[in-house]
Structures are given as structure tokens and as C-alpha cells.
Amino acid sequence: MLEIKNVSKTYPGGTQALNDVSFSIPDGQFLAVIGLSGSGKSTLLRCINRLIEPTAGEIIWNGVNMVPLPENEMRLYRRKIGMVFQNFNLVARSSVLTNVLSGRLGYINPAWSLINRFSKEDYRDAMLQLERVGIADKANQRADELSGGQQQRVAIARAMMQNPEIMLADEPVASLDPVLAHSIMQYLEKINQELGVTVICSLHFLDLVHRYADRVVALNEGKVVFDGLPAEIDDAKFKDIYGRDAERVG
Amino acid sequence: MKKEKNSILKSLRVALIIIGLVVFYAIGFSVTKVNLSETKSPTRQTQLVRIIRALFNPDLVTYDKVSTEVKSSVQVPCKEKEIIPIPAEESDGPYLVLSSNCLNAGESVTVEGYNFPPLESQFVQFVPPNGVKLKFAEASTDRDGYFKTEGVIPKNRESDDPQTIQVTTTAYAGNIRPSQTVRDTWNKIVETLFLALLSTTVGCILALPLSFFAAKNLMEKVKSDFISISLTLFLIPIGFYIGIKLASLISGQINRFAMQGWILIVSTILAGAAVYLLIRWLFNRESAADNGNSAKQLLMLAKAALGFLFVSFLYLLANSMMAIGTQLNISLGVFGFLGSFIEDLGEILEMIIPLLLGFSIAFLFSSWGSRLGKHLIKKVAPGTTRILSTLFAIIAYAAIALLLMGILNWLYLFKNPRIYLHYPALIGGAIGLILSLLHKPDEEMKIGNAVYFITRMIFNVLRSIESLVMVIVFVVWVGIGPFAGALALALHTIAALGKMYSEQVENILDGPLEAIQASGANLLQQIVYAVVPQIIPPYISFTLYRWDQNVRTSTVIGFAGGGGIGFLLQQNINLLNYRAASVQMIAIAIVVSLMDYLSGYVRNKIV
Ligand SMILES: Nc1ncnc2c1ncn2[C@@H]1O[C@H](COP(=O)(O)OP(=O)(O)O)[C@@H](O)[C@H]1O
Ligand SMILES: [Mg+2]
Numbered sequence: 001m002l003e004i005k006n007v008s009k010t011y012p013g014g015t016q017a018l019n020d021v022s023f024s025i026p027d028g029q030f031l032a033v034i035g036l037s038g039s040g041k042s043t044l045l046r047c048i049n050r051l052i053e054p055t056a057g058e059i060i061w062n063g064v065n066m067v068p069l070p071e072n073e074m075r076l077y078r079r080k081i082g083m084v085f086q087n088f089n090l091v092a093r094s095s096v097l098t099n100v101l102s103g104r105l106g107y108i109n110p111a112w113s114l115i116n117r118f119s120k121e122d123y124r125d126a127m128l129q130l131e132r133v134g135i136a137d138k139a140n141q142r143a144d145e146l147s148g149g150q151q152q153r154v155a156i157a158r159a160m161m162q163n164p165e166i167m168l169a170d171e172p173v174a175s176l177d178p179v180l181a182h183s184i185m186q187y188l189e190k191i192n193q194e195l196g197v198t199v200i201c202s203l204h205f206l207d208l209v210h211r212y213a214d215r216v217v218a219l220n221e222g223k224v225v226f227d228g229l230p231a232e233i234d235d236a237k238f239k240d241i242y243g244r245d246a247e248r249v250g
Numbered sequence: 251m252k253k254e255k256n257s258i259l260k261s262l263r264v265a266l267i268i269i270g271l272v273v274f275y276a277i278g279f280s281v282t283k284v285n286l287s288e289t290k291s292p293t294r295q296t297q298l299v300r301i302i303r304a305l306f307n308p309d310l311v312t313y314d315k316v317s318t319e320v321k322s323s324v325q326v327p328c329k330e331k332e333i334i335p336i337p338a339e340e341s342d343g344p345y346l347v348l349s350s351n352c353l354n355a356g357e358s359v360t361v362e363g364y365n366f367p368p369l370e371s372q373f374v375q376f377v378p379p380n381g382v383k384l385k386f387a388e389a390s391t392d393r394d395g396y397f398k399t400e401g402v403i404p405k406n407r408e409s410d411d412p413q414t415i416q417v418t419t420t421a422y423a424g425n426i427r428p429s430q431t432v433r434d435t436w437n438k439i440v441e442t443l444f445l446a447l448l449s450t451t452v453g454c455i456l457a458l459p460l461s462f463f464a465a466k467n468l469m470e471k472v473k474s475d476f477i478s479i480s481l482t483l484f485l486i487p488i489g490f491y492i493g494i495k496l497a498s499l500i501s502g503q504i505n506r507f508a509m510q511g512w513i514l515i516v517s518t519i520l521a522g523a524a525v526y527l528l529i530r531w532l533f534n535r536e537s538a539a540d541n542g543n544s545a546k547q548l549l550m551l552a553k554a555a556l557g558f559l560f561v562s563f564l565y566l567l568a569n570s571m572m573a574i575g576t577q578l579n580i581s582l583g584v585f586g587f588l589g590s591f592i593e594d595l596g597e598i599l600e601m602i603i604p605l606l607l608g609f610s611i612a613f614l615f616s617s618w619g620s621r622l623g624k625h626l627i628k629k630v631a632p633g634t635t636r637i638l639s640t641l642f643a644i645i646a647y648a649a650i651a652l653l654l655m656g657i658l659n660w661l662y663l664f665k666n667p668r669i670y671l672h673y674p675a676l677i678g679g680a681i682g683l684i685l686s687l688l689h690k691p692d693e694e695m696k697i698g699n700a701v702y703f704i705t706r707m708i709f710n711v712l713r714s715i716e717s718l719v720m721v722i723v724f725v726v727w728v729g730i731g732p733f734a735g736a737l738a739l740a741l742h743t744i745a746a747l748g749k750m751y752s753e754q755v756e757n758i759l760d761g762p763l764e765a766i767q768a769s770g771a772n773l774l775q776q777i778v779y780a781v782v783p784q785i786i787p788p789y790i791s792f793t794l795y796r797w798d799q800n801v802r803t804s805t806v807i808g809f810a811g812g813g814g815i816g817f818l819l820q821q822n823i824n825l826l827n828y829r830a831a832s833v834q835m836i837a838i839a840i841v842v843s844l845m846d847y848l849s850g851y852v853r854n855k856i857v
Contacts, residue, residue, distance in 0.1 A: 049768055051764055051767060051768055070473075070475070070624065070694075071471075071473065072624075072772070075770045075772060076770065078767075078768060078770040079769060079770025080770075081768070082768075083768040083769075085761060085765060087761050088761075089761035089762050089764060089765035090762065091766070091779065091780055091783050092759075093784065093786065093787075094779070094783045102769060102771070102779045102780075103769050105769050105770065105771035105772075105779065106769055106770020106771060110772050110774050110775050112533065113771075113774075113775045113778055114778060116778075117533065119533070155765070158765070158769070159769075161769075162769055162770065168768075
């Protein structure tokens with residue numbers, strides 16, 4: 001159970017990206033976060049694993065408020081929270097395998113990582129994860145030689161190396177062709193359904209939301225404007241979320 | 251109305267600016283002693299012409315020369331007044347024609363020379379039978395190789411034997427060889443290039459880790475609570491001191507055995523193998539991760555043993571390298587320099603082990619400090635923590651103040667213990683007290699920003715001191731020569747590259763860093779896995795660029811005693827030997843432009 005309580009974030013420039021956001025996510029749910037760009041989706045997701053420090057509020061996971069934790073303890077929680085990004089965020093010049101292995105960094109002694117040492121099990125797991133996303137043959141290529149869809153699959157493999165209980169996905173398909181988008185979403189769905197990982201995924205397209213999400217939280221200017229089932233988004237709700245001028249297509 | 255006033259003000263301002271500029275440049279002319287009449291003075295101009303001609307006539311080659319003596323016999327005194335026939339004219343070789351061959355002391359004789367090298371001075375000598383060459387006359391040949399001069403037969407040289415009047419002339423034998431200047435210049439150019447290479451290498455190796463401390467995007471992530479900062483502040487110097495003491499203890503123990511030859515080498519290998527095996531064992535243990543208490547203690551013990559073994563191994567390695575190096579130096583003959591290289595490397599290793607150990611233990615202590623701090627915050631009553639925090643802060647800041655004052659005392663030798671002990675301790679303690687009252691023990695402080703600021707400041711200060719100036723200090727320390735130059739250049743390179751590298755770190759893509767951080771990696775791991783791969787191309791490019799610059803500087807660092815080609819150039823300029831200086835200038839121009847081209851080419855290839 002992940003509880004987000006009265007979380008607000010004001011950036012140093014004065015932009016209030018999140019305004020008193022509260023909701024909670026039961027384990028194993030596939031939650032979609034939607035909203036216009038600039039509505040605070042990325043900020044919200046990054047507040048959960050504290051890549052961004054919330055200015056106020058609590059984020060309680062299994063009874064522990066993670067907001068006041070010092071960095072070295074937060075690390076231990078972070079490794080149970082996988083994350084994939086819109087721009088994949090692979091280390092371009094490193095090999096695919098190294099990128100995937102780096103998902104284990106939270107678990108190993110930092111001294112070993114200085115000499116780039118991973119255990120045999122980690123290597124085996126990394127190959128297994130790559131096989132799951134269907135690109136084991138690319139293990140030794142440089143990450144930036146791969147296509148966008150392949151890079152996102154590497155990113156999923158990397159996140160899965162963490163053995164996550166929560167998977168954060170920040171617009172994971174926004175930079176991909178619609179066809180590829182479905183294959184990536186299906187991986188997330190599989191992780192959610194087969195391994196019981198909680199998925200929190202920000203999305204742009206409503207059809208993806210209808211297809212994959214159990215539940216939707218919609219943000220507008222940092223405020224939660226909708227929280228419910230995908231099917232409950234009617235035309236009125238739609239205008240609340242996307243503004244008066246928005247037209248519903250498809 | 252108002253507008254008009256404005257425009258008057260405006261033109262007044264422009265006028266003031268113009269007047270100001272004129273005055274400014276007038277001052278500039280007067281302080282740089284611009285002296286145009288000097289440039290026009292004829293003596294200066296002839297000097298200038300001479301130097302320019304010398305510069306355009308570099309001393310590049312020498313020819314093999316043969317000298318021949320062109321002789322003509324004479325009789326002194328002239329007894330029989332009989333004219334010895336003048337030898338028949340040879341058409342190709344040089345020969346002399348005298349106005350008379352029968353002469354008395356004090357008489358003058360005209361000497362004409364034919365077929366001599368054109369436009370050269372010729373020295374005519376009188377050689378009596380004992381072979382002493384007496385100066386007789388001097389002349390210059392014309393374009394056709396002809397000269398004519400007159401000399402007086404010296405007194406007290408009368409003899410019955412025939413005597414000679416001769417001219418020694420040198421002719422080119424045709425073989426062109428590089429001149430001595432060229433050979434000296436070549437040697438010094440090699441020295442220059444290696445000087446630049448060494449200083450760039452050392453500078454780049456040291457600048458790399460330091461650059462992370464000067465990168466804002468990394469350092470602003472480093473935070474710590476107030477009480478931990480106080481603890482680490484005084485634990486770091488203590489740890490460093492203990493590390494250095496420990497190193498000298500271990501090295502003393504090792505030197506006690508006074509191992510030599512094979513025993514030394516075998517024990518080095520054994521120690522290395524032990525280190526390797528222990529690391530492997532530890533690695534497997536850690537992956538197994540059974541977290542029993544006794545297992546933990548065992549691990550701790552094993553790690554301490556590993557540290558001890560590793561340091562011993564390093565010392566043994568240094569000793570072996572020195573021993574092997576000395577041996578090779580003797581037995582390799584011409585390649586003996588390889589031996590002394592290994593010996594030097596061993597010596598360098600021996601010198602840096604204490605520093606390494608010092609830093610490691612300081613690091614260990616600082617992490618213990620912050621752990622202790624966190625423990626106090628969590629497990630101990632807030633009141634007690636607050637009191638402890640105040641106590642630690644007072645101790646820490648007093649210690650820092652004492653340390654800083656110790657440095658100043660070393661520089662200025664204050665005699666008064668009040669100045670270097672009591673006041674700094676009091677003031678530091680007071681600062682600690684005030685800080686501890688202002689900040690709660692668990693308040694997160696952005697300590698990384700302070701580190702960033704200090705590193706940047708050191709870089710900027712060092713960078714602004716030209717290596718040409720730095721070398722003066724090093725010359726005093728290690729003597730005139732390329733070593734002093736290399737040290738000065740290396741120090742400057744650390745600062746310059748450190749700054750450039752850190753700017754590259756600040757320019758990396760945030761995304762991968764964010765992703766690695768999200769996986770639970772700590773800062774060190776984030777640097778290794780997300781930062782380093784991104785900065786490799788610019789690092790290479792900047793390092794090459796720096797090498798190029800270092801070659802440039804090392805060509806002139808000899809002017810300040812730093813060795814290399816500049817040293818030779820300066821000597822020749824001081825000796826007014828402009829033809830030789832010209833060779834060195836040409837060499838510098840060639841090397842610098844070649845480096846420029848080469849580094850540009852490689853950089854384009856890489857980036
Ligand atoms: N690092 C930042 N500094 C200042 N403002 C930011 C920063 N990141 C995002 N913002 C602002 O916060 C708001 C929410 O941004 P974001 O969370 O990225 O929204 P979304 O992901 O929904 O597009 C936007 O107005 C954006 O301009
Ligand atoms: Mg976004």
C-alpha cells in the first residue's frame with residue numbers, strides 16, 4: 001500500500017507543480033496518471049521515489065513515511081521502486097548488458113562497482129531479463145545503437161533487475177510509434193499481472209488508459225481533478241481534465 | 251524640454267568617455283615607454299638588420315671541409331740576388347704570385363692570390379724553417395677569388411734553407427651534415443615533448459577525480475546532517491594522520507626483514523596472490539549475504555586484513571620495483587634508462603602509499619562519523635543529542651581553526667602561542683557553538699556546495715598562476731631542469747583540466763544520471779555508471795588540447811629554468827648567437843604547429 005498524503009511541490013522558480021495531492025494505491029494495481037503536459041505528472045512520479053524532494057506532505061509506503069529519510073536510507077527503498085522514462089535514459093555509450101546490470105547497483109557493495117564487478121547470478125539475471133523483453137542478442141551492443149522501442153525494453157529490463165515492488169513509468173510510450181507503444185505497454189501489463197508489481201504509469205492517450213489501467217488519477221495544474229475507473233471518464237470529466245477547448249477524439 | 255536635457259547629458263557623457271579613453275591610452279603609451287625615435291635610430295636599425303639576417307640564416311648544416319696550404323718559397327736573406335723562377339700558372343687550383351722570391355728582412359713584398367674561394371678573408375703567413383707560422387698579411391678575395399696584399403719580411407728569421415709564404419685555405423668537400431646546433435636542438439625538442447607528455451599525463455590522472463568535487467550538479471546532492479558534519483570534520487584529519495602513521499609502521503615492519511633478490515620478488519607475488527584471493531572470497535561472501543552477527547564480524551576482520559595485506563603488498567611491490575630497476579639499470583647497458591624508470595616508479599609508489607592510506611582511513615573515519623551521527627539522532631534522546639552536537643561542533647571548528655592557523659604559523663612563524671593556539675581555538679570553538687545553536691543536530695546541510703566552492707576556488711587560484719611563474723618555486727626545490735618544468739606544468743594542468751572536466755560533468759545529460767539514481771545507486775556508483783561514460787569523449791578531447799598547450803608552454807618554460815628547448819634558446823640569445831637561436835625558434839614553430847594540427851585532427855576524429 002502506497003499512500004500519498006497532501007503532497008505539494010513548489011520549484012525554486014516559484015512554479016507550483018503539485019498542490020495538495022492525496023490518494024493511495026493498493027498493492028498490485030495498474031494506475032494511470034493523466035493530464036495535460038505541465039500538469040505535474042512527472043513531478044508526482046519523481047516525488048514518489050524522491051528524485052525530486054516534495055516541499056510538503058507524506059509518502060507512506062507500507063507504513064514508513066519516506067519523505068524525511070536521509071539519502072542513504074532512501075536508497076534502500078528506491079531499489080524496490082523501478083522506473084522507466086519517456087526518453088529511456090539509458091547510458092548511451094555503455095553496452096546494453098551494462099545498462100541492465102546497473103539496475104543491481106542498489107544491492108551490491110559500492111566498492112565492487114568501482115571495478116565494474118557483478119556476480120555471476122547478476123549476469124544470469126540480466127540475460128534472463130533481456131530475453132524476456134526479446135533482445136538478448138543485442139546484449140553487447142552499445143545502447144545508443146538500438147532503436148527507440150528496443151531502448152525502452154532495455155530500460156524495462158534494467159528496472160526489473162531491481163526486483164521492484166512498484167514500477168514508475170513516466171510517459172513510457174510518448175516517444176514511440178503507436179505500434180511499439182502497445183508492445184511496451186504489454187510488458188508493463190505482464191509485470192503487473194504476472195509478478196504483482198504495482199504500476200504507476202503516466203499516459204497521454206486515453207485509449208491506452210482504457211486498454212491497460214485499473215484506475216485513473218487525473219491532474220490539472222497540480223491538483224487531482226479525477227480519481228476513478230477509466231470507464232467513468234465521461235465528456236464532462238474529460239473537459240475537467242483537459243480543459244474546455246479540448247475535443248475528444250476516438 | 252526634458253528630452254533636450256537628456257540629449258545634452260548624453261553628448262556630455264560621450265565626450266567624457268572619449269576624453270577618458272584618450273587619457274587612458276596616453277597612460278598606456280607612457281608606461282610601455284613607446285619610443286618612436288629609438289626605432290628610427292641608424293645604429294639600432296643596423297643591429298636590427300643584423301639580427302634579422304641571422305635569424306633568416308639559421309645554423310642548420312655544416313659541410314665537411316678540407317684545408318690545403320698554398321705555398322710559395324722565398325729566400326731570406328737574398329744572397330745571390332738571383333730570381334728563383336715563379337712556378338708556372340695552374341689554371342684550376344689556388345696559387346700565389348709574389349713580386350719577388352729573394353728578399354731581405356724588412357723588405358716588403360706584394361702577394362697576389364688566384365683561384366681562392368671568393369669573398370673570404372685570407373690570412374697570409376710567413377713560415378721559417380722551424381715551422382712556426384707567423385702572421386704576414388691579410389686580405390679578402392674578390393668575386394673571382396683573387397686577392398692582392400702586401401707584407402713585410404720579419405727580422406731575425408734569416409736562414410739558408412728555403413722558407414715559405416703560405417695561405418691556408420679551406421674548401422668544402424661536399425658532404426652536408428646537420429650542424430651541432432641542430433643536433434642539440436633535436437635533443438632538447440625530444441626533452442620538451444616528453445616534459446609536456448609527462449605533465450599532461452600526471453595532471454590528467456589527478457584532475458579526473460578532483461573534477462567531480464568541482465561539479466555543481468553532483469555536489470549539490472551531497473547533504474549531511476549537522477552533527478555528522480561536525481563529527482567528520484575532526485575525524486577526517488585524525489584519520490589522515492593515523493593512516494600516515496600506519497603506513498610508516500607497516501613499511502618499517504617490512505623493511506625490518508630487509509628482503510632482497512628472489513625472496514623479495516617471491517614474497518611480493520605471494521602477497522599479491524593473497525590480496526586477490528581474499529578479494530574473491532570477500533566478493534563471494536558478500537553476494538551470499540548471510541547477515542548473522544558472527545558472519546558480520548568475520549567480514550569486518552577480513553576487510554581489515556585485506557587492507558593490511560594490500561598496503562604490505564604495495565610496499566613490497568615498490569621495493570621490488572626499485573630492486574629490479576637498479577639491477578636492470580646496471581645490466582641493460584644502453585637501455586639502462588628503462589631500469590631507472592622502473593626504479594623511479596617504485597619510488598613514486600613508495601611515496602604515495604602513505605597518502606593513499608591516509609585518504610582511505612580519513613574516508614573510513616568520515617563514514618563512521620556520519621553513521622555515528624545518524625545513530626545519535628535516531629536512538630538517543632534529543633536533549634542529549636543536542637548537547638553532544640554542540641560539543642562536537644565546538645571541537646570540530648576549533649580543530650579546523652587550529653589546523654588553518656597551523657598552516658599560517660608555518661608560513662609566518664608567529665612566536666606567540668596565543669596567536670597560533672589560544673585565539674584560533676577560542677574563535678573556532680565560538681563559531682562551532684554559534685553554528686550548533688543555529689542548526690538542529692538533524693538539520694540537512696548542503697555540505698557538497700561547500701566542497702564545490704572550495705575546490706573551484708583552488709582550481710581558479712592555481713589556474714591563474716602561469717606555469718612559467720610556478721616553475722620558479724620548483725626550480726628552487728628540485729633544481730634547474732626539465733623535472734622542475736614538468737612539476738610546474740603538471741600542477742597547472744591539474745587546475746586547468748580539473749576546471750574544464752568539471753564543466754563537462756555539469757553538462758552531461760541528466761536523464762541517465764536520474765535513472766541510475768532511481769535504481770538505488772549511491773553517489774559514487776552514479777558517477778561510475780552514469781557520469782563517466784558520458785564524459786569520456788570530451789575528456790579525451792580536452793586532454794589532447796591540454797597536451798597541445800603544454801607542448802607550447804614547455805617550449806618556453808626553459809626561460810624560467812624549467813628545461814626543454816627554451817633553455818637552449820635563452821642561452822643562445824644571451825650569447826648573441828642568433829643563428830643558433832633561429833634554429834630553435836624554427837624547431838618550436840614546427841613542433842607547435844604539428845601538435846596543433848595533430849591534436850585537432852585526433853579531436854575531430856573522436857568527437
Ligand atoms: N526542474 C524544474 N524547475 C522548475 N519548474 C519545473 C521543473 N520541472 C518542471 N517544472 C514545472 O512544473 C510544472 C509541472 O511539470 P511536470 O511535472 O514536468 O509536468 P508533466 O510531466 O505533467 O508534463 C510545469 O509547469 C513545469 O514547467
Ligand atoms: Mg512529464
